[in-house]
Structures are given as structure tokens and as C-alpha cells.
Amino acid sequence: MTDPSFEALPLAAPLHRVLRELDYSVPSPIQAQAIPLLLQGRDLLGCAQTGTGKTASFALPILQAIHDRPRALQPRCCRTLVLTPTRELAIQVGKSFATYGKHIRFSQTLIYGGVGQVPQVNAMRQGVDLLVATPGRLLDLIEQRHVDLSKVEFFVLDEVDRMLDMGFLRDVKKIVALLPAQRQSLFFSATLAPNIVDLARTILRDPAHVSIAPETTTAEKIRQQVCFLNREAKRPLLEQLLWEQSQAGAQKLTIVFSRTKHGANKLAKGLCASGIPADAIHGNKSQAQREKALERFKKGLTPVLVATDVAARGVDVKDVGLVVNFDLPNEPEAYVHRIGRTARAGAEGRAVSFCSEEELEFLRDIEKTIRMPIPRWDDHEWHLETLAQQHGNGRRAQQMQSPSRNGSGQGRRRPRGSSRGGR
Numbered sequence: 001m002t003d004p005s006f007e008a009l010p011l012a013a014p015l016h017r018v019l020r021e022l023d024y025s026v027p028s029p030i031q032a033q034a035i036p037l038l039l040q041g042r043d044l045l046g047c048a049q050t051g052t053g054k055t056a057s058f059a060l061p062i063l064q065a066i067h068d069r070p071r072a073l074q075p076r077c078c079r080t081l082v083l084t085p086t087r088e089l090a091i092q093v094g095k096s097f098a099t100y101g102k103h104i105r106f107s108q109t110l111i112y113g114g115v116g117q118v119p120q121v122n123a124m125r126q127g128v129d130l131l132v133a134t135p136g137r138l139l140d141l142i143e144q145r146h147v148d149l150s151k152v153e154f155f156v157l158d159e160v161d162r163m164l165d166m167g168f169l170r171d172v173k174k175i176v177a178l179l180p181a182q183r184q185s186l187f188f189s190a191t192l193a194p195n196i197v198d199l200a201r202t203i204l205r206d207p208a209h210v211s212i213a214p215e216t217t218t219a220e221k222i223r224q225q226v227c228f229l230n231r232e233a234k235r236p237l238l239e240q241l242l243w244e245q246s247q248a249g250a251q252k253l254t255i256v257f258s259r260t261k262h263g264a265n266k267l268a269k270g271l272c273a274s275g276i277p278a279d280a281i282h283g284n285k286s287q288a289q290r291e292k293a294l295e296r297f298k299k300g301l302t303p304v305l306v307a308t309d310v311a312a313r314g315v316d317v318k319d320v321g322l323v324v325n326f327d328l329p330n331e332p333e334a335y336v337h338r339i340g341r342t343a344r345a346g347a348e349g350r351a352v353s354f355c356s357e358e359e360l361e362f363l364r365d366i367e368k369t370i371r372m373p374i375p376r377w378d379d380h381e382w383h384l385e386t387l388a389q390q391h392g393n394g395r396r397a398q399q400m401q402s403p404s405r406n407g408s409g410q411g412r413r414r415p416r417g418s419s420r421g422g423r
């Protein structure tokens with residue numbers, strides 16, 4: 001039997017110290033598995049969602065190496081490169097390194113788009129121990145010769161599934177081609193679809209595999225519910241839920257997901273007009289606006305955040321007690337990511353999804369992906385039993401059809417276009 005405490009891991013004293021200060025006593029499963037392998041210098045293929053403690057699982061061994069083997073900085077170079085799909089996640093990862101590396105001497109900087117490049121160029125002039133970057137801006141700065149990847153010792157690709165969803169495959173490949181062959185590489189993804197495994201093969205050398213919470217399971221601590229209702233009933237039901245939630249003490253924060261940027265804006269405005277302080281984050285907002293909204297949310301000043309999928313990635317706020325899917329996502333994996341915004345760090349959470357008639361097909365896809373029906377919540381005045389029945393019938397029909405997959409040529413129709421939330 002292995003000792004389940006952090007004390008048993010051969011981490012440096014300043015790291016043990018910060019873990020005690022943070023009150024982390026037991027490593028999460030991914031930390032328990034990955035940290036010893038990474039300390040041995042192995043490459044790693046990790047299948048894990050956010051919320052599993054994944055960031056510390058790579059930050060701690062990297063900080064340990066920086067601590068054990070300090071090196072002089074080289075102009076425009078970095079020892080560690082962490083690639084993330086979004087600015088929010090880059091900021092989050094940078095913050096985590098700062099937290100875990102509080103008692104370690106190291107330098108870091110962030111590179112992402114949507115803001116001026118001059119401070120980023122200046123920060124890279126002397127070189128850094130750690131660079132956290134999104135692919136597009138990083139490539140821009142490399143092409144302008146402000147960044148040099150030839151000295152990278154540790155390379156982390158975080159949330160690769162999302163990176164590919166956002167069309168970064170070519171950029172990632174270009175970046176990988178610039179890395180030295182001698183390096184330790186870590187690859188994290190919430191799903192391991194064949195294209196993702198193919199990419200991992202081209203990057204990793206004899207990797208150890210660690211798999212936590214595969215894509216098809218959703219966090220057990222989340223109480224999931226679906227409401228069948230008319231589109232017009234979504235607003236009043238949301239307001240009722242938010243009012244109840246505002247009485248919920250410590251876990252009072254709520255993230256409401258909207259499929260489009262326009263929808264997110266409209267909803268946040270409408271809620272404010274009804275006396276419920278709410279803010280929206282999505283790709284059309286400037287970086288400064290998004291950060292301000294997140295800060296106000298974290299502090300509880302605006303306890304309701306209306307978000308699109310991509311903008312909410314990397315939002316790691318402990319006191320989110322409720323996630324509402326005002327619109328169901330048309331990509332079932334997004335459902336798993338969305339509800340993972342609640343029940344963070346061992347807390348409990350609730351995820352309520354609104355389903356109107358146009359969204360029945362999305363719901364079916366989601367339930368197939370998570371391999372369970374979402375319990376329905378009908379104890380409210382807007383419940384539409386006919387829709388619930390229709391869904392039940394659809395589900396039965398689907399079960400009866402599989403596994404024969406009849407060749408009738410009737411491809412599954414996706415309702416409306418595949419609008420994909422804002423960036």
C-alpha cells in the first residue's frame with residue numbers, strides 16, 4: 001500500500017511547505033499517479049478534466065526541477081512551456097504556478113492574444129523559467145524572433161481536446177517542431193479521441209498513461225437535473241433558481257451558460273434589469289473586461305456570471321454552487337466541461353439544464369455521451385410534461401434501434417447550425 005499523503009512524495013521542502021499552507025493534505029488521484037512518474041522524468045499522457053487537481057500534478061514536479069537545478073536565464077528563452085487553448089486558462093495556470101511556487105525562486109510570464117504584445121516582448125527579453133502561452137500569439141512572437149523555444153526542457157500541452165476544437169492543430173504542430181528533441185513532455189486532455197492519441201504519439205516519448213474521470217463520466221458530486229419547458233419559460237425559471245441560490249450562503253455563485261455571445265449579453269442585461277446582479281463573459285469582451293468580471297464574480301459582487309463555452313474554460317472558482325445550462329450545448333462534451341465548473345475542490349454542486357423542444361436532440365446526445373439519463377426536475381410551474389414524454393419516447397426509440405444501426409441512410413439531424421459560443 002502506498003502512503004496516501006503528500007508527505008510521502010519526494011518533493012522539495014518549499015513545496016511541502018506551500019501544500020501545508022494551502023491545507024492540501026491528500027493528493028488527488030491524478031496527483032498521486034502523475035507526480036511520482038514526472039519526478040522520474042517520464043513523459044505523460046493524462047486523460048483528466050479540470051477540477052481533478054491536474055494543474056498541481058504538473059506544476060509541482062516542474063517547480064521541483066526548477067528548484068533542484070537552477071539555471072541562468074537565456075535571452076528570449078524559457079525552460080518550461082505550457083500551452084493552453086485560452087487566455088483564461090493561461091492566466092489560471094500562471095496563477096497556480098505562482099501559488100505552488102510561492103517559496104521557490106523562479107520567473108514566469110504569460111503570452112496570449114487580445115492585448116498589446118510589447119509587455120510580453122519585454123518580459124521575454126531576459127528569458128524566463130516558465131512561459132504559459134496560447135498558440136496563436138506565441139507563434140506571432142516566435143516569427144518576430146522575440147521568443148526562442150530551443151532551450152525548452154519541459155513542455156506541457158493542456159486541454160488538448162479543446163485546443164483541437166478551436167482549430168489549433170496546425171499551430172501546435174508548428175510549435176512542437178521548434179522544440180528540442182531532448183525534453184520532458186506532458187499531454188493532458190479530457191478526451192482521448194483517435195485524433196488526439198495520434199497527436200500525442202508525435203509528441204511524447206514512451207509516455208506513462210494516467211487516466212482519471214474519463215470523458216463519459218461526470219463528477220459524482222454534481223447533482224444534475226434537466227427541466228423540460230417552453231423557451232419563454234426559461235427566463236422566469238432562471239430567476240426563481242437564482243433567487244433561491246442567493247440564499248445559499250457560501251456556495252451562492254452561479255454560472256449560467258448561453259450558446260451565443262449575443263444571448264449571454266441579453267440575458268445578463270435582463271437579469272440586471274430584474275434586480276439580479278449579473279455580468280457576461282465571452283470572446284467579444286476585452287481581456288480587461290473579462291478579468292474585471294471574473295474578479296467581481298469571485299468576490300461575490302456579481303454572484304451571477306453568464307458565459308459562453310470557451311470564455312468559461314479555465315474559470316476555477318470555488319464557491320460556484322450552481323451551473324445553469326440556459327441553452328443546451330450542441331457539442332455533448334461541452335456539457336461535461338460546463339457542469340465541471342461547479343463541485344470544485346471537493347465541494348458539492350448542482351447543474352440544472354433547461355431543455356426546450358428544439359434542444360431535445362442535444363439532450364439525447366449528451367445523455368449518450370455521459371451514458372446516463374439526467375434526472376428530470378419537474379417540481380416547478382413551467383414543467384412541460386408533453387416534452388418530457390417526447391424525450392422519454394425518443395430515448396426508448398433510440399434504445400430499440402441500437403445496436404443494429406440500420407442502414408436506412410437517415411443520418412441524425414442536428415437542430416439548426418452549429419453555432420459555437422464565443423471565444
Ligand code: AMP
Nearest residue numbers: 024026027028050051052053054055345
Ligand atoms: P485543477 O483541476 O488543477 O483546476 O484544480 C481544481 C481545484 O482543486 C483547484 O481549486 C485547486 O486549488 C484544488 N486542489 C488541487 N489539488 C488539491 C488537493 N490535493 N487538495 C485540495 N484541493 C486541491
